[in-house]
Amino acid sequence: MNFTDQTVIVTGAGSGIGRAAALRFAELGAHLAVVDRNTAAATEVAAQAGSGALAVSADVSSSDDVQAMVAAVIDAFGRIDVLCNNAGYGLPGNVTEIGEEDWDSLMAVNVKGVFLCSKHCIPHLAQTGDGRIVNTSSYTAAVGIANRAAYVASKGAVSALTRAMALDHVDQGIRVNAVAPGTINSPYFDKMISEAPDPQALLDELNGRAPMHRMGRPEEIAEAIVWLAARESSFTTGSVLTIDGGTSAW
Known part of the structure:
Protein backbone atom coordinates (compact mmCIF):
# COMPACT_ATOMS: atom_id res chain seq x y z
CA MET A 1 0.00 0.00 0.00
CA ASN A 2 1.25 3.44 -0.92
CA PHE A 3 -0.22 6.88 -0.23
CA THR A 4 2.46 8.99 -1.87
CA ASP A 5 1.01 12.29 -3.15
CA GLN A 6 -2.34 11.53 -1.46
CA THR A 7 -3.78 13.75 1.27
CA VAL A 8 -5.27 11.95 4.28
CA ILE A 9 -7.28 13.55 7.08
CA VAL A 10 -7.57 11.67 10.38
CA THR A 11 -9.86 13.12 13.05
CA GLY A 12 -9.41 12.24 16.70
CA ALA A 13 -5.77 11.63 15.78
CA GLY A 14 -4.30 12.83 19.04
CA SER A 15 -4.42 9.43 20.75
CA GLY A 16 -5.45 5.79 20.49
CA ILE A 17 -6.67 4.40 17.17
CA GLY A 18 -6.52 7.80 15.46
CA ARG A 19 -2.90 8.34 16.44
CA ALA A 20 -1.91 4.86 15.27
CA ALA A 21 -3.70 5.34 11.95
CA ALA A 22 -2.17 8.77 11.38
CA LEU A 23 1.36 7.51 12.00
CA ARG A 24 0.78 4.52 9.70
CA PHE A 25 -0.48 6.76 6.89
CA ALA A 26 2.62 8.91 7.33
CA GLU A 27 4.84 5.83 7.06
CA LEU A 28 3.14 5.04 3.76
CA GLY A 29 3.91 8.44 2.31
CA ALA A 30 0.67 10.38 2.81
CA HIS A 31 0.33 14.12 3.13
CA LEU A 32 -1.24 13.96 6.57
CA ALA A 33 -3.66 16.23 8.43
CA VAL A 34 -3.71 15.35 12.14
CA VAL A 35 -6.99 16.68 13.50
CA ASP A 36 -7.89 16.78 17.20
CA ARG A 37 -9.59 19.25 19.52
CA ASN A 38 -6.60 18.79 21.83
CA THR A 39 -4.13 21.14 20.14
CA ALA A 40 -1.10 19.83 22.01
CA ALA A 41 -1.89 16.22 21.13
CA ALA A 42 -2.42 17.04 17.45
CA THR A 43 0.87 18.95 17.36
CA GLU A 44 2.75 16.10 19.04
CA VAL A 45 1.44 13.46 16.64
CA ALA A 46 2.12 15.65 13.62
CA ALA A 47 5.69 16.11 14.82
CA GLN A 48 6.07 12.35 15.17
CA ALA A 49 4.60 11.83 11.70
CA GLY A 50 7.23 14.03 10.05
CA SER A 51 7.78 17.46 8.59
CA GLY A 52 5.05 17.07 5.97
CA ALA A 53 2.24 16.59 8.50
CA LEU A 54 -0.24 19.33 9.36
CA ALA A 55 -1.68 19.67 12.87
CA VAL A 56 -5.21 21.07 12.95
CA SER A 57 -7.11 21.93 16.12
CA ALA A 58 -10.82 21.36 15.49
CA ASP A 59 -14.00 20.28 17.22
CA VAL A 60 -15.74 18.04 14.68
CA SER A 61 -19.14 18.91 16.14
CA SER A 62 -18.66 22.54 15.06
CA SER A 63 -19.47 23.40 11.46
CA ASP A 64 -17.20 26.45 11.62
CA ASP A 65 -14.29 24.37 12.91
CA VAL A 66 -14.80 21.69 10.26
CA GLN A 67 -14.97 24.21 7.43
CA ALA A 68 -11.82 25.89 8.73
CA MET A 69 -10.12 22.50 8.96
CA VAL A 70 -10.99 21.64 5.34
CA ALA A 71 -9.78 25.06 4.19
CA ALA A 72 -6.47 24.59 6.02
CA VAL A 73 -5.94 21.18 4.43
CA ILE A 74 -6.71 22.45 0.94
CA ASP A 75 -4.43 25.43 1.49
CA ALA A 76 -1.60 23.16 2.62
CA PHE A 77 -1.98 20.25 0.20
CA GLY A 78 -4.38 21.30 -2.55
CA ARG A 79 -6.55 18.17 -2.42
CA ILE A 80 -8.22 15.59 -0.16
CA ASP A 81 -8.06 11.90 -1.06
CA VAL A 82 -8.99 10.17 2.20
CA LEU A 83 -11.11 11.18 5.19
CA CYS A 84 -10.94 9.06 8.34
CA ASN A 85 -13.79 9.99 10.67
CA ASN A 86 -12.35 8.62 13.88
CA ALA A 87 -13.14 11.28 16.51
CA GLY A 88 -15.47 10.00 19.20
CA TYR A 89 -15.84 9.06 22.84
CA GLY A 90 -18.00 7.03 25.21
CA LEU A 91 -19.73 7.52 28.53
CA PRO A 92 -21.43 5.10 30.92
CA GLY A 93 -25.10 4.84 31.71
CA ASN A 94 -28.45 3.56 30.51
CA VAL A 95 -31.14 5.89 29.14
CA THR A 96 -32.55 6.61 32.59
CA GLU A 97 -29.14 7.65 33.92
CA ILE A 98 -27.63 9.68 31.08
CA GLY A 99 -28.29 13.40 31.25
CA GLU A 100 -29.82 15.05 28.20
CA GLU A 101 -26.87 17.40 27.82
CA ASP A 102 -24.40 14.51 27.96
CA TRP A 103 -26.45 12.60 25.36
CA ASP A 104 -26.50 15.60 23.02
CA SER A 105 -22.77 16.26 23.43
CA LEU A 106 -21.83 12.66 22.65
CA MET A 107 -24.12 12.51 19.61
CA ALA A 108 -22.71 15.82 18.39
CA VAL A 109 -19.18 14.42 18.28
CA ASN A 110 -19.80 10.76 17.41
CA VAL A 111 -22.52 11.23 14.77
CA LYS A 112 -22.79 14.89 13.78
CA GLY A 113 -19.01 14.98 13.49
CA VAL A 114 -19.08 12.25 10.85
CA PHE A 115 -21.86 14.13 9.03
CA LEU A 116 -20.08 17.50 9.09
CA CYS A 117 -16.64 16.24 8.10
CA SER A 118 -18.11 14.16 5.29
CA LYS A 119 -20.37 16.99 4.11
CA HIS A 120 -17.49 19.42 3.74
CA CYS A 121 -14.89 16.94 2.43
CA ILE A 122 -17.01 15.12 -0.16
CA PRO A 123 -16.85 17.92 -2.78
CA HIS A 124 -13.04 17.67 -2.64
CA LEU A 125 -13.02 13.86 -2.53
CA ALA A 126 -15.22 13.81 -5.63
CA GLN A 127 -12.70 15.93 -7.54
CA THR A 128 -10.13 13.13 -7.30
CA GLY A 129 -12.46 10.52 -8.82
CA ASP A 130 -11.12 8.10 -6.22
CA GLY A 131 -12.12 9.50 -2.84
CA ARG A 132 -12.31 7.32 0.23
CA ILE A 133 -13.99 7.71 3.62
CA VAL A 134 -13.34 5.39 6.55
CA ASN A 135 -15.51 5.81 9.64
CA THR A 136 -14.83 4.37 13.07
CA SER A 137 -17.89 2.52 14.34
CA SER A 138 -17.87 -0.25 16.99
CA TYR A 139 -18.77 -3.89 17.37
CA THR A 140 -21.38 -2.68 19.84
CA ALA A 141 -23.41 -1.29 16.94
CA ALA A 142 -24.25 -4.87 16.02
CA VAL A 143 -24.47 -6.67 19.35
CA GLY A 144 -25.03 -4.02 22.03
CA ILE A 145 -23.52 -3.88 25.50
CA ALA A 146 -24.97 -2.94 28.86
CA ASN A 147 -24.57 0.47 30.47
CA ARG A 148 -23.39 2.31 27.33
CA ALA A 149 -26.70 3.33 25.73
CA ALA A 150 -25.60 6.62 24.15
CA TYR A 151 -22.34 5.21 22.81
CA VAL A 152 -24.01 2.13 21.34
CA ALA A 153 -26.73 4.27 19.72
CA SER A 154 -24.13 6.62 18.24
CA LYS A 155 -22.11 3.80 16.73
CA GLY A 156 -25.24 2.20 15.32
CA ALA A 157 -25.86 5.52 13.58
CA VAL A 158 -22.28 5.58 12.24
CA SER A 159 -22.65 2.11 10.72
CA ALA A 160 -25.98 3.00 9.13
CA LEU A 161 -24.65 6.32 7.83
CA THR A 162 -21.66 4.52 6.34
CA ARG A 163 -23.91 2.33 4.22
CA ALA A 164 -26.12 5.26 3.20
CA MET A 165 -23.16 7.42 2.14
CA ALA A 166 -21.65 4.51 0.21
CA LEU A 167 -24.78 4.34 -1.95
CA ASP A 168 -25.21 8.10 -2.23
CA HIS A 169 -21.69 8.83 -3.45
CA VAL A 170 -20.56 5.75 -5.37
CA ASP A 171 -21.28 7.49 -8.68
CA GLN A 172 -18.85 10.23 -7.66
CA GLY A 173 -16.08 7.66 -7.35
CA ILE A 174 -16.15 7.79 -3.54
CA ARG A 175 -15.98 4.64 -1.44
CA VAL A 176 -17.28 4.72 2.14
CA ASN A 177 -16.52 2.00 4.69
CA ALA A 178 -16.14 1.62 8.44
CA VAL A 179 -14.16 -0.33 10.97
CA ALA A 180 -15.96 -1.76 14.00
CA PRO A 181 -13.35 -2.32 16.71
CA GLY A 182 -13.82 -4.35 19.83
CA THR A 183 -12.27 -3.34 23.15
CA ILE A 184 -8.98 -1.62 22.34
CA GLY A 216 -6.86 -5.19 20.77
CA ARG A 217 -4.02 -2.83 19.99
CA PRO A 218 -4.59 0.51 18.25
CA GLU A 219 -2.10 -0.54 15.57
CA GLU A 220 -4.25 -3.54 14.69
CA ILE A 221 -7.23 -1.30 13.95
CA ALA A 222 -5.00 1.18 12.13
CA GLU A 223 -3.97 -1.49 9.64
CA ALA A 224 -7.63 -2.14 8.81
CA ILE A 225 -8.33 1.58 8.41
CA VAL A 226 -5.37 1.94 6.09
CA TRP A 227 -6.47 -1.04 3.98
CA LEU A 228 -9.99 0.32 3.59
CA ALA A 229 -8.47 3.66 2.59
CA ALA A 230 -6.06 2.10 0.12
CA ARG A 231 -6.57 1.51 -3.58
CA GLU A 232 -6.01 -2.19 -2.89
CA SER A 233 -9.56 -2.36 -1.44
CA SER A 234 -11.05 -0.88 -4.61
CA PHE A 235 -14.10 -3.20 -4.73
CA THR A 236 -15.07 -2.50 -1.12
CA THR A 237 -17.74 0.03 -0.24
CA GLY A 238 -20.62 0.09 2.23
CA SER A 239 -18.81 -2.44 4.43
CA VAL A 240 -18.41 -2.41 8.21
CA LEU A 241 -15.32 -4.44 9.06
CA THR A 242 -15.50 -5.96 12.54
CA ILE A 243 -12.18 -6.39 14.35
CA ASP A 244 -12.99 -7.51 17.89
CA GLY A 245 -10.98 -10.61 18.71
CA GLY A 246 -14.09 -12.73 18.19
CA THR A 247 -16.25 -10.92 20.77
CA SER A 248 -19.30 -10.56 18.50
CA ALA A 249 -19.08 -14.26 17.57
CA TRP A 250 -19.80 -15.28 21.16
Missing part, protein backbone atom coordinates in the same frame (compact mmCIF):
# COMPACT_ATOMS: atom_id res chain seq x y z
CA ASN A 185 -6.15 -0.91 24.77
CA SER A 186 -6.15 2.88 24.61
CA PRO A 187 -5.73 5.93 26.89
CA TYR A 188 -9.50 5.84 27.45
CA PHE A 189 -9.28 2.43 29.11
CA ASP A 190 -5.94 3.22 30.77
CA LYS A 191 -7.66 6.06 32.62
CA MET A 192 -10.66 3.89 33.48
CA ILE A 193 -8.42 1.14 34.85
CA SER A 194 -6.26 3.52 36.88
CA GLU A 195 -9.34 5.06 38.52
CA ALA A 196 -11.10 1.75 39.23
CA PRO A 197 -11.44 0.54 42.86
CA ASP A 198 -9.84 -2.73 41.74
CA PRO A 199 -7.71 -2.02 38.64
CA GLN A 200 -6.67 -5.65 38.15
CA ALA A 201 -10.25 -6.88 38.27
CA LEU A 202 -11.29 -4.36 35.62
CA LEU A 203 -8.29 -5.24 33.46
CA ASP A 204 -9.20 -8.93 33.70
CA GLU A 205 -12.80 -8.08 32.76
CA LEU A 206 -11.73 -6.07 29.70
CA ASN A 207 -9.31 -8.77 28.56
CA GLY A 208 -12.03 -11.36 29.07
CA ARG A 209 -14.49 -9.75 26.67
CA ALA A 210 -12.91 -11.46 23.68
CA PRO A 211 -12.31 -15.17 23.02
CA MET A 212 -8.69 -14.17 22.38
CA HIS A 213 -8.54 -13.10 26.06
CA ARG A 214 -6.95 -9.74 25.41
CA MET A 215 -7.77 -6.24 24.27
Whole structure:
Protein backbone atom coordinates (compact mmCIF):
# COMPACT_ATOMS: atom_id res chain seq x y z
CA MET A 1 0.00 0.00 0.00
CA ASN A 2 1.25 3.44 -0.92
CA PHE A 3 -0.22 6.88 -0.23
CA THR A 4 2.46 8.99 -1.87
CA ASP A 5 1.01 12.29 -3.15
CA GLN A 6 -2.34 11.53 -1.46
CA THR A 7 -3.78 13.75 1.27
CA VAL A 8 -5.27 11.95 4.28
CA ILE A 9 -7.28 13.55 7.08
CA VAL A 10 -7.57 11.67 10.38
CA THR A 11 -9.86 13.12 13.05
CA GLY A 12 -9.41 12.24 16.70
CA ALA A 13 -5.77 11.63 15.78
CA GLY A 14 -4.30 12.83 19.04
CA SER A 15 -4.42 9.43 20.75
CA GLY A 16 -5.45 5.79 20.49
CA ILE A 17 -6.67 4.40 17.17
CA GLY A 18 -6.52 7.80 15.46
CA ARG A 19 -2.90 8.34 16.44
CA ALA A 20 -1.91 4.86 15.27
CA ALA A 21 -3.70 5.34 11.95
CA ALA A 22 -2.17 8.77 11.38
CA LEU A 23 1.36 7.51 12.00
CA ARG A 24 0.78 4.52 9.70
CA PHE A 25 -0.48 6.76 6.89
CA ALA A 26 2.62 8.91 7.33
CA GLU A 27 4.84 5.83 7.06
CA LEU A 28 3.14 5.04 3.76
CA GLY A 29 3.91 8.44 2.31
CA ALA A 30 0.67 10.38 2.81
CA HIS A 31 0.33 14.12 3.13
CA LEU A 32 -1.24 13.96 6.57
CA ALA A 33 -3.66 16.23 8.43
CA VAL A 34 -3.71 15.35 12.14
CA VAL A 35 -6.99 16.68 13.50
CA ASP A 36 -7.89 16.78 17.20
CA ARG A 37 -9.59 19.25 19.52
CA ASN A 38 -6.60 18.79 21.83
CA THR A 39 -4.13 21.14 20.14
CA ALA A 40 -1.10 19.83 22.01
CA ALA A 41 -1.89 16.22 21.13
CA ALA A 42 -2.42 17.04 17.45
CA THR A 43 0.87 18.95 17.36
CA GLU A 44 2.75 16.10 19.04
CA VAL A 45 1.44 13.46 16.64
CA ALA A 46 2.12 15.65 13.62
CA ALA A 47 5.69 16.11 14.82
CA GLN A 48 6.07 12.35 15.17
CA ALA A 49 4.60 11.83 11.70
CA GLY A 50 7.23 14.03 10.05
CA SER A 51 7.78 17.46 8.59
CA GLY A 52 5.05 17.07 5.97
CA ALA A 53 2.24 16.59 8.50
CA LEU A 54 -0.24 19.33 9.36
CA ALA A 55 -1.68 19.67 12.87
CA VAL A 56 -5.21 21.07 12.95
CA SER A 57 -7.11 21.93 16.12
CA ALA A 58 -10.82 21.36 15.49
CA ASP A 59 -14.00 20.28 17.22
CA VAL A 60 -15.74 18.04 14.68
CA SER A 61 -19.14 18.91 16.14
CA SER A 62 -18.66 22.54 15.06
CA SER A 63 -19.47 23.40 11.46
CA ASP A 64 -17.20 26.45 11.62
CA ASP A 65 -14.29 24.37 12.91
CA VAL A 66 -14.80 21.69 10.26
CA GLN A 67 -14.97 24.21 7.43
CA ALA A 68 -11.82 25.89 8.73
CA MET A 69 -10.12 22.50 8.96
CA VAL A 70 -10.99 21.64 5.34
CA ALA A 71 -9.78 25.06 4.19
CA ALA A 72 -6.47 24.59 6.02
CA VAL A 73 -5.94 21.18 4.43
CA ILE A 74 -6.71 22.45 0.94
CA ASP A 75 -4.43 25.43 1.49
CA ALA A 76 -1.60 23.16 2.62
CA PHE A 77 -1.98 20.25 0.20
CA GLY A 78 -4.38 21.30 -2.55
CA ARG A 79 -6.55 18.17 -2.42
CA ILE A 80 -8.22 15.59 -0.16
CA ASP A 81 -8.06 11.90 -1.06
CA VAL A 82 -8.99 10.17 2.20
CA LEU A 83 -11.11 11.18 5.19
CA CYS A 84 -10.94 9.06 8.34
CA ASN A 85 -13.79 9.99 10.67
CA ASN A 86 -12.35 8.62 13.88
CA ALA A 87 -13.14 11.28 16.51
CA GLY A 88 -15.47 10.00 19.20
CA TYR A 89 -15.84 9.06 22.84
CA GLY A 90 -18.00 7.03 25.21
CA LEU A 91 -19.73 7.52 28.53
CA PRO A 92 -21.43 5.10 30.92
CA GLY A 93 -25.10 4.84 31.71
CA ASN A 94 -28.45 3.56 30.51
CA VAL A 95 -31.14 5.89 29.14
CA THR A 96 -32.55 6.61 32.59
CA GLU A 97 -29.14 7.65 33.92
CA ILE A 98 -27.63 9.68 31.08
CA GLY A 99 -28.29 13.40 31.25
CA GLU A 100 -29.82 15.05 28.20
CA GLU A 101 -26.87 17.40 27.82
CA ASP A 102 -24.40 14.51 27.96
CA TRP A 103 -26.45 12.60 25.36
CA ASP A 104 -26.50 15.60 23.02
CA SER A 105 -22.77 16.26 23.43
CA LEU A 106 -21.83 12.66 22.65
CA MET A 107 -24.12 12.51 19.61
CA ALA A 108 -22.71 15.82 18.39
CA VAL A 109 -19.18 14.42 18.28
CA ASN A 110 -19.80 10.76 17.41
CA VAL A 111 -22.52 11.23 14.77
CA LYS A 112 -22.79 14.89 13.78
CA GLY A 113 -19.01 14.98 13.49
CA VAL A 114 -19.08 12.25 10.85
CA PHE A 115 -21.86 14.13 9.03
CA LEU A 116 -20.08 17.50 9.09
CA CYS A 117 -16.64 16.24 8.10
CA SER A 118 -18.11 14.16 5.29
CA LYS A 119 -20.37 16.99 4.11
CA HIS A 120 -17.49 19.42 3.74
CA CYS A 121 -14.89 16.94 2.43
CA ILE A 122 -17.01 15.12 -0.16
CA PRO A 123 -16.85 17.92 -2.78
CA HIS A 124 -13.04 17.67 -2.64
CA LEU A 125 -13.02 13.86 -2.53
CA ALA A 126 -15.22 13.81 -5.63
CA GLN A 127 -12.70 15.93 -7.54
CA THR A 128 -10.13 13.13 -7.30
CA GLY A 129 -12.46 10.52 -8.82
CA ASP A 130 -11.12 8.10 -6.22
CA GLY A 131 -12.12 9.50 -2.84
CA ARG A 132 -12.31 7.32 0.23
CA ILE A 133 -13.99 7.71 3.62
CA VAL A 134 -13.34 5.39 6.55
CA ASN A 135 -15.51 5.81 9.64
CA THR A 136 -14.83 4.37 13.07
CA SER A 137 -17.89 2.52 14.34
CA SER A 138 -17.87 -0.25 16.99
CA TYR A 139 -18.77 -3.89 17.37
CA THR A 140 -21.38 -2.68 19.84
CA ALA A 141 -23.41 -1.29 16.94
CA ALA A 142 -24.25 -4.87 16.02
CA VAL A 143 -24.47 -6.67 19.35
CA GLY A 144 -25.03 -4.02 22.03
CA ILE A 145 -23.52 -3.88 25.50
CA ALA A 146 -24.97 -2.94 28.86
CA ASN A 147 -24.57 0.47 30.47
CA ARG A 148 -23.39 2.31 27.33
CA ALA A 149 -26.70 3.33 25.73
CA ALA A 150 -25.60 6.62 24.15
CA TYR A 151 -22.34 5.21 22.81
CA VAL A 152 -24.01 2.13 21.34
CA ALA A 153 -26.73 4.27 19.72
CA SER A 154 -24.13 6.62 18.24
CA LYS A 155 -22.11 3.80 16.73
CA GLY A 156 -25.24 2.20 15.32
CA ALA A 157 -25.86 5.52 13.58
CA VAL A 158 -22.28 5.58 12.24
CA SER A 159 -22.65 2.11 10.72
CA ALA A 160 -25.98 3.00 9.13
CA LEU A 161 -24.65 6.32 7.83
CA THR A 162 -21.66 4.52 6.34
CA ARG A 163 -23.91 2.33 4.22
CA ALA A 164 -26.12 5.26 3.20
CA MET A 165 -23.16 7.42 2.14
CA ALA A 166 -21.65 4.51 0.21
CA LEU A 167 -24.78 4.34 -1.95
CA ASP A 168 -25.21 8.10 -2.23
CA HIS A 169 -21.69 8.83 -3.45
CA VAL A 170 -20.56 5.75 -5.37
CA ASP A 171 -21.28 7.49 -8.68
CA GLN A 172 -18.85 10.23 -7.66
CA GLY A 173 -16.08 7.66 -7.35
CA ILE A 174 -16.15 7.79 -3.54
CA ARG A 175 -15.98 4.64 -1.44
CA VAL A 176 -17.28 4.72 2.14
CA ASN A 177 -16.52 2.00 4.69
CA ALA A 178 -16.14 1.62 8.44
CA VAL A 179 -14.16 -0.33 10.97
CA ALA A 180 -15.96 -1.76 14.00
CA PRO A 181 -13.35 -2.32 16.71
CA GLY A 182 -13.82 -4.35 19.83
CA THR A 183 -12.27 -3.34 23.15
CA ILE A 184 -8.98 -1.62 22.34
CA ASN A 185 -6.15 -0.91 24.77
CA SER A 186 -6.15 2.88 24.61
CA PRO A 187 -5.73 5.93 26.89
CA TYR A 188 -9.50 5.84 27.45
CA PHE A 189 -9.28 2.43 29.11
CA ASP A 190 -5.94 3.22 30.77
CA LYS A 191 -7.66 6.06 32.62
CA MET A 192 -10.66 3.89 33.48
CA ILE A 193 -8.42 1.14 34.85
CA SER A 194 -6.26 3.52 36.88
CA GLU A 195 -9.34 5.06 38.52
CA ALA A 196 -11.10 1.75 39.23
CA PRO A 197 -11.44 0.54 42.86
CA ASP A 198 -9.84 -2.73 41.74
CA PRO A 199 -7.71 -2.02 38.64
CA GLN A 200 -6.67 -5.65 38.15
CA ALA A 201 -10.25 -6.88 38.27
CA LEU A 202 -11.29 -4.36 35.62
CA LEU A 203 -8.29 -5.24 33.46
CA ASP A 204 -9.20 -8.93 33.70
CA GLU A 205 -12.80 -8.08 32.76
CA LEU A 206 -11.73 -6.07 29.70
CA ASN A 207 -9.31 -8.77 28.56
CA GLY A 208 -12.03 -11.36 29.07
CA ARG A 209 -14.49 -9.75 26.67
CA ALA A 210 -12.91 -11.46 23.68
CA PRO A 211 -12.31 -15.17 23.02
CA MET A 212 -8.69 -14.17 22.38
CA HIS A 213 -8.54 -13.10 26.06
CA ARG A 214 -6.95 -9.74 25.41
CA MET A 215 -7.77 -6.24 24.27
CA GLY A 216 -6.86 -5.19 20.77
CA ARG A 217 -4.02 -2.83 19.99
CA PRO A 218 -4.59 0.51 18.25
CA GLU A 219 -2.10 -0.54 15.57
CA GLU A 220 -4.25 -3.54 14.69
CA ILE A 221 -7.23 -1.30 13.95
CA ALA A 222 -5.00 1.18 12.13
CA GLU A 223 -3.97 -1.49 9.64
CA ALA A 224 -7.63 -2.14 8.81
CA ILE A 225 -8.33 1.58 8.41
CA VAL A 226 -5.37 1.94 6.09
CA TRP A 227 -6.47 -1.04 3.98
CA LEU A 228 -9.99 0.32 3.59
CA ALA A 229 -8.47 3.66 2.59
CA ALA A 230 -6.06 2.10 0.12
CA ARG A 231 -6.57 1.51 -3.58
CA GLU A 232 -6.01 -2.19 -2.89
CA SER A 233 -9.56 -2.36 -1.44
CA SER A 234 -11.05 -0.88 -4.61
CA PHE A 235 -14.10 -3.20 -4.73
CA THR A 236 -15.07 -2.50 -1.12
CA THR A 237 -17.74 0.03 -0.24
CA GLY A 238 -20.62 0.09 2.23
CA SER A 239 -18.81 -2.44 4.43
CA VAL A 240 -18.41 -2.41 8.21
CA LEU A 241 -15.32 -4.44 9.06
CA THR A 242 -15.50 -5.96 12.54
CA ILE A 243 -12.18 -6.39 14.35
CA ASP A 244 -12.99 -7.51 17.89
CA GLY A 245 -10.98 -10.61 18.71
CA GLY A 246 -14.09 -12.73 18.19
CA THR A 247 -16.25 -10.92 20.77
CA SER A 248 -19.30 -10.56 18.50
CA ALA A 249 -19.08 -14.26 17.57
CA TRP A 250 -19.80 -15.28 21.16
